[in-house]
Amino acid sequence: MNLEAVADELYALRPSAFTATRDARAREARRAGDRDLATRISALRRPTLAAWAANLLVREHDEETARFLALGEELRRAYQDLDGGRLRELARTQRELIRALARSARDSAAASGQSLGEAARREVEQTLQAVLADPDAAEQWSAGHLATSLTPPTDFSFAGLPAAAPAGRPAKPSRKRPAKEDSAKERPAKKRPARVADLDRARDRRRQRQEEADEARGAAEQAAGEAAEEARRAEEERVAADDALARAKERSTAADRRLTGARDALRDAEREQQAAADAEREARTRAQDASRAARRSADRATRATREADRRRSGPRTR
Template identity: 50%
Template sequence: MARRTESDADDRFDAVADDLYGLPPADFTKARDAHAVEARKDGDRPLAERIRALRRPTLAAWASNLLVRAQPDEVRGVLELGEALRTAHRDMDGARLRDLSAQQRTLTMALARQARALVADAGQTLSDQALAEVRDTVAAALADPDSGTAWASGRLAHTLTPPAFPAVAPEGTPRRSDRPKSAKAQPAAPGKVRDLGQARARREARERLAAARRDAREAATHVTRRERAAETARTRAQEAGRRHQQARDRLAELQRDLTAAEQARHDAADAERRARHEAEHAEREVAEARRTADAAAAHAERLAAETDDAGDAGGPNAR
Protein backbone atom coordinates (compact mmCIF):
# COMPACT_ATOMS: atom_id res chain seq x y z
CA MET A 1 0.00 0.00 0.00
CA ALA A 2 1.43 3.39 -0.98
CA ARG A 3 2.35 5.72 1.83
CA ARG A 4 0.11 8.76 2.08
CA THR A 5 1.90 12.10 1.95
CA GLU A 6 1.02 15.23 3.90
CA SER A 7 -0.14 16.78 0.64
CA ASP A 8 -2.54 13.88 0.07
CA ALA A 9 -3.96 14.36 3.56
CA ASP A 10 -4.41 18.08 2.95
CA ASP A 11 -6.17 17.42 -0.34
CA ARG A 12 -8.49 14.92 1.30
CA PHE A 13 -9.18 17.28 4.18
CA ASP A 14 -9.99 20.10 1.74
CA ALA A 15 -12.38 17.84 -0.18
CA VAL A 16 -14.13 16.77 3.03
CA ALA A 17 -14.40 20.34 4.32
CA ASP A 18 -15.78 21.56 1.00
CA ASP A 19 -18.40 18.83 1.12
CA LEU A 20 -19.37 19.41 4.75
CA TYR A 21 -19.75 23.18 4.60
CA GLY A 22 -22.08 22.87 1.64
CA LEU A 23 -24.50 20.74 3.70
CA PRO A 24 -27.41 22.16 5.72
CA PRO A 25 -26.39 22.60 9.38
CA ALA A 26 -28.77 19.82 10.47
CA ASP A 27 -26.83 17.30 8.34
CA PHE A 28 -23.34 18.55 9.19
CA THR A 29 -22.48 16.65 12.40
CA LYS A 30 -23.56 13.21 11.18
CA ALA A 31 -21.65 13.61 7.90
CA ARG A 32 -18.55 14.99 9.66
CA ASP A 33 -18.42 12.08 12.09
CA ALA A 34 -18.83 9.60 9.24
CA HIS A 35 -15.86 11.16 7.39
CA ALA A 36 -13.79 11.08 10.59
CA VAL A 37 -14.59 7.39 11.13
CA GLU A 38 -13.63 6.62 7.53
CA ALA A 39 -10.30 8.43 7.90
CA ARG A 40 -9.59 6.53 11.14
CA LYS A 41 -10.39 3.22 9.42
CA ASP A 42 -7.90 4.18 6.72
CA GLY A 43 -5.29 4.54 9.43
CA ASP A 44 -5.00 8.34 9.20
CA ARG A 45 -5.63 9.36 12.80
CA PRO A 46 -4.36 12.99 12.38
CA LEU A 47 -6.74 13.52 9.47
CA ALA A 48 -9.60 12.04 11.49
CA GLU A 49 -8.89 14.49 14.31
CA ARG A 50 -8.73 17.45 11.89
CA ILE A 51 -12.08 16.46 10.42
CA ARG A 52 -13.69 15.96 13.83
CA ALA A 53 -12.47 19.42 14.89
CA LEU A 54 -14.58 21.07 12.16
CA ARG A 55 -17.41 23.06 13.70
CA ARG A 56 -21.02 22.94 12.58
CA PRO A 57 -21.95 26.20 10.77
CA THR A 58 -24.65 28.54 11.96
CA LEU A 59 -27.58 29.07 9.60
CA ALA A 60 -26.23 32.48 8.54
CA ALA A 61 -22.73 31.07 8.00
CA TRP A 62 -24.17 28.26 5.88
CA ALA A 63 -26.13 30.83 3.85
CA SER A 64 -22.86 32.72 3.27
CA ASN A 65 -21.19 29.49 2.15
CA LEU A 66 -24.05 28.75 -0.26
CA LEU A 67 -23.70 32.24 -1.69
CA VAL A 68 -19.96 31.83 -2.29
CA ARG A 69 -20.45 28.47 -3.99
CA ALA A 70 -23.33 29.65 -6.16
CA GLN A 71 -21.84 33.03 -7.18
CA PRO A 72 -18.07 32.67 -7.79
CA ASP A 73 -18.03 35.69 -10.11
CA GLU A 74 -19.68 37.81 -7.42
CA VAL A 75 -17.04 36.65 -4.93
CA ARG A 76 -14.27 37.94 -7.16
CA GLY A 77 -16.18 41.19 -7.59
CA VAL A 78 -16.49 41.61 -3.80
CA LEU A 79 -12.78 41.03 -3.24
CA GLU A 80 -11.85 43.49 -5.99
CA LEU A 81 -14.29 46.08 -4.67
CA GLY A 82 -12.87 45.62 -1.17
CA GLU A 83 -9.35 46.31 -2.40
CA ALA A 84 -10.57 49.41 -4.25
CA LEU A 85 -12.38 50.65 -1.12
CA ARG A 86 -9.31 50.20 1.04
CA THR A 87 -7.20 52.04 -1.51
CA ALA A 88 -9.70 54.91 -1.63
CA HIS A 89 -9.69 55.12 2.18
CA ARG A 90 -5.91 55.07 2.26
CA ASP A 91 -5.66 57.80 -0.36
CA MET A 92 -8.53 59.81 1.19
CA ASP A 93 -10.08 59.99 -2.30
CA GLY A 94 -13.50 61.36 -1.34
CA ALA A 95 -15.16 61.20 -4.75
CA ARG A 96 -13.91 57.68 -5.41
CA LEU A 97 -14.87 56.62 -1.89
CA ARG A 98 -18.45 57.86 -2.29
CA ASP A 99 -18.84 56.02 -5.57
CA LEU A 100 -17.40 52.77 -4.21
CA SER A 101 -19.44 53.04 -1.00
CA ALA A 102 -22.63 53.26 -3.07
CA GLN A 103 -21.52 50.15 -4.98
CA GLN A 104 -20.80 48.45 -1.65
CA ARG A 105 -24.30 49.10 -0.30
CA THR A 106 -25.96 47.90 -3.49
CA LEU A 107 -23.81 44.77 -3.72
CA THR A 108 -24.20 43.87 -0.05
CA MET A 109 -27.98 44.10 -0.17
CA ALA A 110 -28.17 42.17 -3.45
CA LEU A 111 -25.96 39.35 -2.17
CA ALA A 112 -27.96 39.10 1.05
CA ARG A 113 -31.16 38.71 -0.96
CA GLN A 114 -29.49 36.04 -3.11
CA ALA A 115 -28.42 34.19 0.04
CA ARG A 116 -32.00 34.25 1.37
CA ALA A 117 -33.27 32.87 -1.96
CA LEU A 118 -30.66 30.09 -1.96
CA VAL A 119 -31.61 29.09 1.57
CA ALA A 120 -35.30 29.10 0.60
CA ASP A 121 -34.51 26.87 -2.40
CA ALA A 122 -32.88 24.46 0.04
CA GLY A 123 -36.08 24.34 2.08
CA GLN A 124 -34.90 26.56 4.93
CA THR A 125 -35.89 30.01 6.18
CA LEU A 126 -33.43 32.81 6.87
CA SER A 127 -34.61 35.13 9.65
CA ASP A 128 -34.08 38.89 9.59
CA GLN A 129 -31.32 38.52 12.20
CA ALA A 130 -29.55 35.84 10.16
CA LEU A 131 -29.93 37.97 7.04
CA ALA A 132 -28.27 40.88 8.85
CA GLU A 133 -25.39 38.54 9.79
CA VAL A 134 -24.97 37.61 6.12
CA ARG A 135 -24.77 41.30 5.24
CA ASP A 136 -22.20 41.84 7.99
CA THR A 137 -20.14 38.94 6.62
CA VAL A 138 -20.09 40.45 3.13
CA ALA A 139 -19.21 43.84 4.64
CA ALA A 140 -16.34 42.21 6.58
CA ALA A 141 -15.09 40.58 3.37
CA LEU A 142 -15.10 44.00 1.72
CA ALA A 143 -13.33 45.72 4.59
CA ASP A 144 -10.61 43.24 5.52
CA PRO A 145 -8.42 41.05 3.25
CA ASP A 146 -8.22 38.18 5.75
CA SER A 147 -12.00 38.19 6.20
CA GLY A 148 -12.36 38.24 2.42
CA THR A 149 -10.17 35.15 2.11
CA ALA A 150 -12.11 33.34 4.85
CA TRP A 151 -15.45 34.22 3.26
CA ALA A 152 -14.31 33.21 -0.24
CA SER A 153 -13.29 29.77 1.05
CA GLY A 154 -16.97 28.86 1.49
CA ARG A 155 -16.16 27.11 4.79
CA LEU A 156 -17.42 29.53 7.41
CA ALA A 157 -18.65 28.04 10.67
CA HIS A 158 -19.58 31.47 12.04
CA THR A 159 -20.38 34.73 10.35
CA LEU A 160 -17.86 37.57 10.23
CA THR A 161 -18.08 40.99 11.86
CA PRO A 162 -16.90 43.98 9.85
CA PRO A 163 -14.28 46.18 11.52
CA ALA A 164 -15.20 49.70 12.53
CA PHE A 165 -13.00 50.93 9.69
CA PRO A 166 -11.56 49.12 6.64
CA ALA A 167 -8.04 47.78 6.93
CA VAL A 168 -5.60 50.32 5.53
CA ALA A 169 -1.87 50.89 5.60
CA PRO A 170 -0.39 51.65 9.08
CA GLU A 171 -0.39 55.24 10.29
CA GLY A 172 2.44 57.18 8.72
CA THR A 173 2.65 55.11 5.53
CA PRO A 174 2.81 57.65 2.70
CA ARG A 175 -0.14 57.77 0.32
CA ARG A 176 0.56 57.54 -3.36
CA SER A 177 -0.05 61.26 -3.70
CA ASP A 178 2.49 61.90 -0.90
CA ARG A 179 5.31 59.77 -2.28
CA PRO A 180 8.28 61.66 -3.71
CA LYS A 181 8.27 61.79 -7.48
CA SER A 182 11.95 62.64 -7.83
CA ALA A 183 15.11 62.99 -5.82
CA LYS A 184 14.53 66.73 -5.55
CA ALA A 185 11.31 66.19 -3.66
CA GLN A 186 13.00 63.89 -1.09
CA PRO A 187 14.26 65.66 2.10
CA ALA A 188 18.01 65.90 2.09
CA ALA A 189 18.43 64.89 5.74
CA PRO A 190 16.20 63.88 8.69
CA GLY A 191 17.27 66.90 10.68
CA LYS A 192 15.57 69.31 8.36
CA VAL A 193 12.08 68.01 9.22
CA ARG A 194 12.48 69.42 12.70
CA ASP A 195 11.39 72.76 11.46
CA LEU A 196 8.55 73.83 13.75
CA GLY A 197 6.30 74.91 10.90
CA GLN A 198 6.59 71.58 9.15
CA ALA A 199 6.06 69.66 12.40
CA ARG A 200 2.96 71.70 13.16
CA ALA A 201 1.61 71.12 9.65
CA ARG A 202 2.22 67.38 9.92
CA ARG A 203 0.51 67.25 13.30
CA GLU A 204 -2.50 69.15 12.02
CA ALA A 205 -2.68 66.90 8.98
CA ARG A 206 -2.65 63.82 11.21
CA GLU A 207 -5.41 65.31 13.34
CA ARG A 208 -7.49 66.06 10.27
CA LEU A 209 -6.92 62.54 9.02
CA ALA A 210 -7.95 61.06 12.38
CA ALA A 211 -11.07 63.24 12.44
CA ALA A 212 -11.91 62.25 8.86
CA ARG A 213 -11.53 58.59 9.73
CA ARG A 214 -13.79 58.98 12.76
CA ASP A 215 -16.38 60.68 10.58
CA ALA A 216 -16.08 57.90 8.01
CA ARG A 217 -16.50 55.23 10.70
CA GLU A 218 -19.56 56.97 12.07
CA ALA A 219 -20.99 57.39 8.58
CA ALA A 220 -20.38 53.71 7.78
CA THR A 221 -22.04 52.68 11.04
CA HIS A 222 -25.00 54.93 10.29
CA VAL A 223 -25.32 53.48 6.79
CA THR A 224 -25.26 49.92 8.17
CA ARG A 225 -27.98 50.77 10.68
CA ARG A 226 -30.11 52.47 8.03
CA GLU A 227 -29.69 49.51 5.67
CA ARG A 228 -30.80 47.11 8.40
CA ALA A 229 -33.75 49.34 9.26
CA ALA A 230 -34.70 49.56 5.58
CA GLU A 231 -34.48 45.79 5.15
CA THR A 232 -36.59 45.26 8.28
CA ALA A 233 -39.15 47.77 7.02
CA ARG A 234 -39.29 46.03 3.64
CA THR A 235 -39.79 42.67 5.32
CA ARG A 236 -42.56 44.09 7.49
CA ALA A 237 -44.18 45.69 4.46
CA GLN A 238 -44.12 42.37 2.62
CA GLU A 239 -45.65 40.62 5.63
CA ALA A 240 -48.30 43.33 5.94
CA GLY A 241 -49.03 42.93 2.23
CA ARG A 242 -49.51 39.20 2.70
CA ARG A 243 -51.85 39.77 5.65
CA HIS A 244 -53.76 42.37 3.62
CA GLN A 245 -54.23 39.92 0.76
CA GLN A 246 -55.32 37.22 3.20
CA ALA A 247 -57.87 39.62 4.69
CA ARG A 248 -59.16 40.50 1.23
CA ASP A 249 -59.46 36.82 0.34
CA ARG A 250 -61.30 36.16 3.61
CA LEU A 251 -63.62 39.12 3.00
CA ALA A 252 -64.40 37.85 -0.48
CA GLU A 253 -65.13 34.41 0.99
CA LEU A 254 -67.42 35.92 3.63
CA GLN A 255 -69.20 37.97 0.98
CA ARG A 256 -69.80 34.81 -1.02
CA ASP A 257 -71.09 33.10 2.12
CA LEU A 258 -73.33 36.10 2.85
CA THR A 259 -74.74 36.04 -0.69
CA ALA A 260 -75.42 32.32 -0.36
CA ALA A 261 -77.04 32.88 3.05
CA GLU A 262 -79.24 35.66 1.64
CA GLN A 263 -80.35 33.38 -1.17
CA ALA A 264 -81.04 30.59 1.31
CA ARG A 265 -83.05 32.98 3.47
CA HIS A 266 -85.04 34.12 0.41
CA ASP A 267 -85.68 30.52 -0.61
CA ALA A 268 -86.73 29.63 2.95
CA ALA A 269 -89.12 32.60 3.08
CA ASP A 270 -90.72 31.49 -0.21
CA ALA A 271 -91.02 27.95 1.08
CA GLU A 272 -92.59 29.23 4.29
CA ARG A 273 -95.16 31.27 2.37
CA ARG A 274 -96.06 28.30 0.20
CA ALA A 275 -96.31 26.02 3.22
CA ARG A 276 -98.56 28.51 5.08
CA HIS A 277 -100.80 28.81 2.01
CA GLU A 278 -101.02 25.07 1.71
CA ALA A 279 -101.72 24.76 5.44
CA GLU A 280 -104.51 27.35 5.26
CA HIS A 281 -106.00 25.55 2.25
CA ALA A 282 -105.81 22.24 4.07
CA GLU A 283 -107.49 23.75 7.15
CA ARG A 284 -110.34 25.06 4.96
CA GLU A 285 -110.76 21.64 3.43
CA VAL A 286 -110.75 20.07 6.88
CA ALA A 287 -113.48 22.49 8.05
CA GLU A 288 -115.51 21.78 4.92
CA ALA A 289 -115.10 18.05 5.42
CA ARG A 290 -116.06 18.42 9.06
CA ARG A 291 -119.23 20.30 8.08
CA THR A 292 -120.05 17.66 5.50
CA ALA A 293 -119.45 14.92 8.07
CA ASP A 294 -121.61 16.71 10.64
CA ALA A 295 -124.42 17.13 8.11
CA ALA A 296 -124.21 13.45 7.14
CA ALA A 297 -124.30 12.41 10.79
CA ALA A 298 -127.31 14.62 11.44
CA HIS A 299 -129.07 13.18 8.40
CA ALA A 300 -128.32 9.67 9.58
CA GLU A 301 -129.75 10.45 13.01
CA ARG A 302 -132.95 11.80 11.47
CA LEU A 303 -133.36 8.72 9.37
CA ALA A 304 -132.76 6.55 12.40
CA ALA A 305 -135.39 8.47 14.38
CA GLU A 306 -137.94 8.17 11.58
CA THR A 307 -137.32 4.45 11.34
CA ASP A 308 -137.85 4.04 15.10
CA ASP A 309 -141.12 6.01 14.94
CA ALA A 310 -142.40 3.88 12.07
CA GLY A 311 -141.64 0.73 13.98
CA ASP A 312 -143.54 1.90 17.04
CA ALA A 313 -146.61 2.71 14.94
CA GLY A 314 -146.88 -0.80 13.45
CA GLY A 315 -146.29 -2.80 16.66
CA PRO A 316 -148.56 -5.48 18.42
CA ASN A 317 -150.81 -2.89 20.05
CA ALA A 318 -151.67 -1.24 16.82
CA ARG A 319 -155.35 -1.63 15.69
Protein backbone atom coordinates (compact mmCIF):
# COMPACT_ATOMS: atom_id res chain seq x y z
CA MET A 1 0.00 0.00 0.00
CA ASN A 2 1.26 3.52 -0.85
CA LEU A 3 -0.26 6.99 -0.78
CA GLU A 4 -0.52 7.36 -4.57
CA ALA A 5 -2.44 4.10 -4.98
CA VAL A 6 -4.77 4.96 -2.10
CA ALA A 7 -5.40 8.46 -3.50
CA ASP A 8 -6.15 6.99 -6.95
CA GLU A 9 -8.71 4.68 -5.35
CA LEU A 10 -10.32 7.32 -3.12
CA TYR A 11 -10.68 10.10 -5.70
CA ALA A 12 -12.28 7.66 -8.14
CA LEU A 13 -15.08 7.04 -5.63
CA ARG A 14 -18.24 9.08 -5.30
CA PRO A 15 -17.82 11.73 -2.57
CA SER A 16 -20.36 9.95 -0.36
CA ALA A 17 -18.10 6.87 -0.18
CA PHE A 18 -14.84 8.79 0.26
CA THR A 19 -14.63 9.26 4.04
CA ALA A 20 -15.50 5.71 5.11
CA THR A 21 -13.05 4.19 2.60
CA ARG A 22 -10.30 6.65 3.54
CA ASP A 23 -10.67 5.83 7.25
CA ALA A 24 -10.62 2.11 6.46
CA ARG A 25 -7.38 2.45 4.46
CA ALA A 26 -5.82 4.50 7.26
CA ARG A 27 -6.68 1.75 9.75
CA GLU A 28 -5.14 -0.85 7.45
CA ALA A 29 -1.91 1.16 7.21
CA ARG A 30 -1.89 1.59 10.98
CA ARG A 31 -2.38 -2.12 11.55
CA ALA A 32 0.48 -2.76 9.11
CA GLY A 33 2.72 -0.61 11.32
CA ASP A 34 3.02 2.36 8.90
CA ARG A 35 1.82 5.20 11.13
CA ASP A 36 3.20 7.92 8.80
CA LEU A 37 1.21 6.55 5.83
CA ALA A 38 -1.88 6.26 8.02
CA THR A 39 -1.56 9.92 9.02
CA ARG A 40 -1.10 11.04 5.40
CA ILE A 41 -4.10 9.00 4.27
CA SER A 42 -6.24 10.48 7.07
CA ALA A 43 -5.26 13.96 5.86
CA LEU A 44 -6.69 13.40 2.34
CA ARG A 45 -9.70 15.67 1.88
CA ARG A 46 -13.06 14.59 0.56
CA PRO A 47 -13.63 16.16 -2.90
CA THR A 48 -16.45 18.53 -3.64
CA LEU A 49 -18.97 17.37 -6.21
CA ALA A 50 -17.46 19.62 -8.90
CA ALA A 51 -13.88 18.51 -8.10
CA TRP A 52 -14.95 14.86 -8.25
CA ALA A 53 -16.60 15.45 -11.65
CA ALA A 54 -13.42 17.17 -12.92
CA ASN A 55 -11.41 14.17 -11.72
CA LEU A 56 -13.76 11.90 -13.68
CA LEU A 57 -12.74 13.63 -16.89
CA VAL A 58 -9.09 12.73 -16.31
CA ARG A 59 -9.95 9.12 -15.47
CA GLU A 60 -12.54 8.38 -18.13
CA HIS A 61 -11.69 10.66 -21.08
CA ASP A 62 -7.99 10.20 -21.77
CA GLU A 63 -7.94 11.55 -25.32
CA GLU A 64 -10.01 14.64 -24.55
CA THR A 65 -7.86 15.32 -21.48
CA ALA A 66 -4.62 15.09 -23.45
CA ARG A 67 -6.02 17.33 -26.19
CA PHE A 68 -7.18 19.89 -23.62
CA LEU A 69 -3.80 19.97 -21.85
CA ALA A 70 -2.07 20.46 -25.21
CA LEU A 71 -4.49 23.31 -26.01
CA GLY A 72 -3.54 24.97 -22.73
CA GLU A 73 0.13 24.85 -23.65
CA GLU A 74 -0.59 26.39 -27.06
CA LEU A 75 -2.76 29.13 -25.58
CA ARG A 76 -0.20 30.08 -22.97
CA ARG A 77 2.54 30.16 -25.63
CA ALA A 78 0.42 32.31 -27.94
CA TYR A 79 -0.48 34.61 -25.06
CA GLN A 80 3.17 35.00 -24.11
CA ASP A 81 4.14 35.71 -27.72
CA LEU A 82 1.17 38.09 -28.26
CA ASP A 83 0.12 36.13 -31.32
CA GLY A 84 -3.33 37.65 -31.79
CA GLY A 85 -4.41 35.56 -34.74
CA ARG A 86 -3.41 32.33 -33.09
CA LEU A 87 -5.06 33.40 -29.83
CA ARG A 88 -8.39 34.09 -31.54
CA GLU A 89 -8.24 30.76 -33.33
CA LEU A 90 -7.39 28.87 -30.16
CA ALA A 91 -9.99 30.77 -28.13
CA ARG A 92 -12.76 29.33 -30.31
CA THR A 93 -11.35 25.84 -29.80
CA GLN A 94 -11.09 26.57 -26.09
CA ARG A 95 -14.77 27.44 -25.75
CA GLU A 96 -15.85 24.38 -27.70
CA LEU A 97 -13.65 22.04 -25.69
CA ILE A 98 -14.71 23.47 -22.34
CA ARG A 99 -18.39 23.06 -23.22
CA ALA A 100 -17.77 19.52 -24.50
CA LEU A 101 -15.77 18.49 -21.43
CA ALA A 102 -18.36 20.00 -19.08
CA ARG A 103 -21.04 17.92 -20.81
CA SER A 104 -18.82 14.84 -20.53
CA ALA A 105 -18.36 15.51 -16.81
CA ARG A 106 -22.12 15.80 -16.37
CA ASP A 107 -22.75 12.58 -18.32
CA SER A 108 -20.02 10.64 -16.46
CA ALA A 109 -21.40 11.80 -13.14
CA ALA A 110 -24.90 10.73 -14.15
CA ALA A 111 -23.57 7.32 -15.25
CA SER A 112 -22.08 6.97 -11.76
CA GLY A 113 -25.46 7.71 -10.21
CA GLN A 114 -24.70 11.31 -9.25
CA SER A 115 -26.57 14.32 -10.64
CA LEU A 116 -24.42 17.36 -11.49
CA GLY A 117 -26.32 20.62 -11.02
CA GLU A 118 -25.79 23.90 -12.83
CA ALA A 119 -23.59 25.39 -10.07
CA ALA A 120 -21.32 22.35 -10.03
CA ARG A 121 -21.13 22.37 -13.84
CA ARG A 122 -19.99 26.01 -13.74
CA GLU A 123 -17.32 25.07 -11.22
CA VAL A 124 -16.11 22.35 -13.59
CA GLU A 125 -15.87 24.93 -16.40
CA GLN A 126 -14.00 27.28 -14.03
CA THR A 127 -11.53 24.50 -13.22
CA LEU A 128 -10.99 23.86 -16.93
CA GLN A 129 -10.34 27.57 -17.54
CA ALA A 130 -7.75 27.50 -14.75
CA VAL A 131 -6.12 24.48 -16.38
CA LEU A 132 -5.75 26.41 -19.65
CA ALA A 133 -4.33 29.50 -17.94
CA ASP A 134 -1.92 28.02 -15.40
CA PRO A 135 0.51 25.10 -15.85
CA ASP A 136 0.41 24.43 -12.11
CA ALA A 137 -3.36 24.05 -12.29
CA ALA A 138 -2.95 21.79 -15.33
CA GLU A 139 -0.56 19.58 -13.37
CA GLN A 140 -2.93 19.35 -10.40
CA TRP A 141 -5.91 18.44 -12.59
CA SER A 142 -4.03 15.85 -14.63
CA ALA A 143 -3.23 13.93 -11.41
CA GLY A 144 -6.96 13.32 -10.88
CA HIS A 145 -6.79 14.08 -7.13
CA LEU A 146 -8.58 17.45 -6.93
CA ALA A 147 -10.40 18.05 -3.65
CA THR A 148 -11.75 21.51 -4.60
CA SER A 149 -12.36 23.41 -7.81
CA LEU A 150 -9.54 25.46 -9.34
CA THR A 151 -9.81 29.21 -10.01
CA PRO A 152 -8.25 30.86 -13.09
CA PRO A 153 -6.20 34.09 -12.71
CA THR A 154 -8.53 37.09 -12.64
CA ASP A 155 -6.32 39.14 -14.96
CA PHE A 156 -6.02 36.50 -17.66
CA SER A 157 -8.14 36.52 -20.82
CA PHE A 158 -7.23 34.54 -23.90
CA ALA A 159 -9.83 36.19 -26.09
CA GLY A 160 -8.72 39.77 -25.40
CA LEU A 161 -4.99 39.66 -26.05
CA PRO A 162 -3.83 41.04 -28.30
CA ALA A 163 -6.69 43.09 -29.73
CA ALA A 164 -7.85 42.27 -33.23
CA ALA A 165 -6.64 44.52 -36.03
CA PRO A 166 -9.18 47.26 -36.90
CA ALA A 167 -11.59 46.46 -39.71
CA GLY A 168 -10.28 47.39 -43.18
CA ARG A 169 -6.69 47.62 -41.99
CA PRO A 170 -4.59 44.61 -42.81
CA ALA A 171 -2.76 43.08 -39.97
CA LYS A 172 0.98 43.34 -40.04
CA PRO A 173 2.54 40.35 -41.71
CA SER A 174 4.08 38.11 -39.17
CA ARG A 175 7.75 37.41 -39.45
CA LYS A 176 9.35 34.15 -38.54
CA ARG A 177 10.19 34.19 -34.90
CA PRO A 178 13.47 32.90 -33.61
CA ALA A 179 13.70 30.19 -31.00
CA LYS A 180 12.10 30.99 -27.68
CA GLU A 181 15.43 31.65 -25.97
CA ASP A 182 16.53 34.12 -28.68
CA SER A 183 13.18 35.86 -28.65
CA ALA A 184 13.49 36.40 -24.94
CA LYS A 185 16.93 37.93 -25.44
CA GLU A 186 15.71 40.31 -28.17
CA ARG A 187 12.85 41.62 -26.00
CA PRO A 188 14.25 43.07 -22.78
CA ALA A 189 11.92 42.77 -19.83
CA LYS A 190 11.42 46.54 -19.65
CA LYS A 191 9.92 46.60 -23.16
CA ARG A 192 7.43 43.79 -22.63
CA PRO A 193 3.82 44.96 -23.07
CA ALA A 194 2.12 46.11 -19.91
CA ARG A 195 -0.63 43.48 -20.16
CA VAL A 196 1.93 40.67 -20.22
CA ALA A 197 3.69 42.19 -17.20
CA ASP A 198 0.32 42.42 -15.50
CA LEU A 199 -0.22 38.76 -16.29
CA ASP A 200 3.13 37.87 -14.72
CA ARG A 201 2.30 39.86 -11.61
CA ALA A 202 -1.14 38.28 -11.43
CA ARG A 203 0.38 34.85 -11.86
CA ASP A 204 2.93 35.62 -9.12
CA ARG A 205 0.15 36.83 -6.82
CA ARG A 206 -1.89 33.75 -7.57
CA ARG A 207 1.08 31.49 -6.97
CA GLN A 208 1.80 33.28 -3.70
CA ARG A 209 -1.84 32.94 -2.63
CA GLN A 210 -1.74 29.29 -3.65
CA GLU A 211 1.45 28.74 -1.65
CA GLU A 212 -0.09 30.45 1.38
CA ALA A 213 -3.24 28.40 0.95
CA ASP A 214 -1.17 25.23 0.56
CA GLU A 215 0.79 26.09 3.70
CA ALA A 216 -2.40 26.77 5.64
CA ARG A 217 -3.97 23.62 4.25
CA GLY A 218 -0.84 21.65 5.13
CA ALA A 219 -0.98 22.96 8.69
CA ALA A 220 -4.68 22.17 8.88
CA GLU A 221 -4.12 18.72 7.43
CA GLN A 222 -1.30 18.08 9.90
CA ALA A 223 -3.53 19.22 12.75
CA ALA A 224 -6.32 17.04 11.38
CA GLY A 225 -3.92 14.10 11.14
CA GLU A 226 -2.74 14.65 14.70
CA ALA A 227 -6.34 14.95 15.87
CA ALA A 228 -7.22 11.77 14.00
CA GLU A 229 -4.27 9.99 15.59
CA GLU A 230 -5.29 11.24 19.03
CA ALA A 231 -8.84 10.12 18.37
CA ARG A 232 -7.52 6.72 17.29
CA ARG A 233 -5.50 6.37 20.49
CA ALA A 234 -8.51 7.45 22.55
CA GLU A 235 -10.61 4.88 20.71
CA GLU A 236 -8.04 2.16 21.38
CA GLU A 237 -7.99 3.13 25.06
CA ARG A 238 -11.78 3.06 25.16
CA VAL A 239 -11.84 -0.38 23.55
CA ALA A 240 -9.22 -1.62 26.02
CA ALA A 241 -11.21 -0.15 28.91
CA ASP A 242 -14.38 -1.79 27.61
CA ASP A 243 -12.55 -5.13 27.38
CA ALA A 244 -11.22 -4.74 30.92
CA LEU A 245 -14.70 -3.84 32.15
CA ALA A 246 -16.19 -6.87 30.40
CA ARG A 247 -13.57 -9.14 32.00
CA ALA A 248 -14.20 -7.58 35.40
CA LYS A 249 -17.94 -8.13 34.97
CA GLU A 250 -17.31 -11.76 34.06
CA ARG A 251 -15.15 -12.23 37.17
CA SER A 252 -17.75 -10.48 39.30
CA THR A 253 -20.50 -12.69 37.87
CA ALA A 254 -18.43 -15.83 38.52
CA ALA A 255 -17.71 -14.66 42.08
CA ASP A 256 -21.41 -13.97 42.60
CA ARG A 257 -22.20 -17.47 41.40
CA ARG A 258 -19.61 -18.95 43.75
CA LEU A 259 -20.88 -16.81 46.62
CA THR A 260 -24.45 -17.86 45.90
CA GLY A 261 -23.36 -21.51 45.87
CA ALA A 262 -21.47 -21.04 49.13
CA ARG A 263 -24.48 -19.39 50.71
CA ASP A 264 -26.72 -22.22 49.57
CA ALA A 265 -24.23 -24.76 50.93
CA LEU A 266 -24.08 -22.83 54.21
CA ARG A 267 -27.84 -22.80 54.47
CA ASP A 268 -27.91 -26.55 53.76
CA ALA A 269 -25.23 -27.13 56.38
CA GLU A 270 -27.10 -25.00 58.88
CA ARG A 271 -30.28 -26.94 58.22
CA GLU A 272 -28.40 -30.22 58.64
CA GLN A 273 -26.80 -28.92 61.84
CA GLN A 274 -30.18 -27.90 63.17
CA ALA A 275 -31.65 -31.28 62.28
CA ALA A 276 -28.74 -33.04 64.00
CA ALA A 277 -29.17 -30.86 67.09
CA ASP A 278 -32.88 -31.62 67.14
CA ALA A 279 -32.16 -35.34 66.78
CA GLU A 280 -29.60 -35.14 69.58
CA ARG A 281 -32.05 -33.41 71.89
CA GLU A 282 -34.72 -35.94 71.07
CA ALA A 283 -32.33 -38.84 71.68
CA ARG A 284 -31.17 -37.31 74.94
CA THR A 285 -34.76 -36.90 76.05
CA ARG A 286 -35.54 -40.48 75.14
CA ALA A 287 -32.41 -41.65 77.00
CA GLN A 288 -33.40 -39.69 80.07
CA ASP A 289 -36.93 -41.08 79.95
CA ALA A 290 -35.58 -44.59 79.54
CA SER A 291 -33.18 -44.08 82.46
CA ARG A 292 -35.96 -42.89 84.71
CA ALA A 293 -38.16 -45.76 83.61
CA ALA A 294 -35.30 -48.18 84.34
CA ARG A 295 -34.84 -46.75 87.83
CA ARG A 296 -38.55 -47.02 88.55
CA SER A 297 -38.53 -50.59 87.34
CA ALA A 298 -35.51 -51.37 89.53
CA ASP A 299 -37.22 -49.82 92.53
CA ARG A 300 -40.33 -51.89 91.92
CA ALA A 301 -38.25 -55.05 91.55
CA THR A 302 -36.45 -54.33 94.84
CA ARG A 303 -39.70 -53.77 96.66
CA ALA A 304 -41.17 -56.95 95.17
CA THR A 305 -38.14 -58.98 96.25
CA ARG A 306 -38.37 -57.69 99.76
CA GLU A 307 -42.07 -58.49 99.94
CA ALA A 308 -41.45 -62.00 98.73
CA ASP A 309 -38.71 -62.55 101.28
CA ARG A 310 -40.97 -61.31 104.02
CA ARG A 311 -43.73 -63.65 103.11
CA ARG A 312 -41.45 -66.66 102.93
CA SER A 313 -40.17 -66.11 106.45
CA GLY A 314 -43.74 -65.98 107.92
CA PRO A 315 -44.73 -64.38 111.21
CA ARG A 316 -42.04 -64.28 113.90
CA THR A 317 -42.79 -65.77 117.50
CA ARG A 318 -41.55 -64.41 120.74
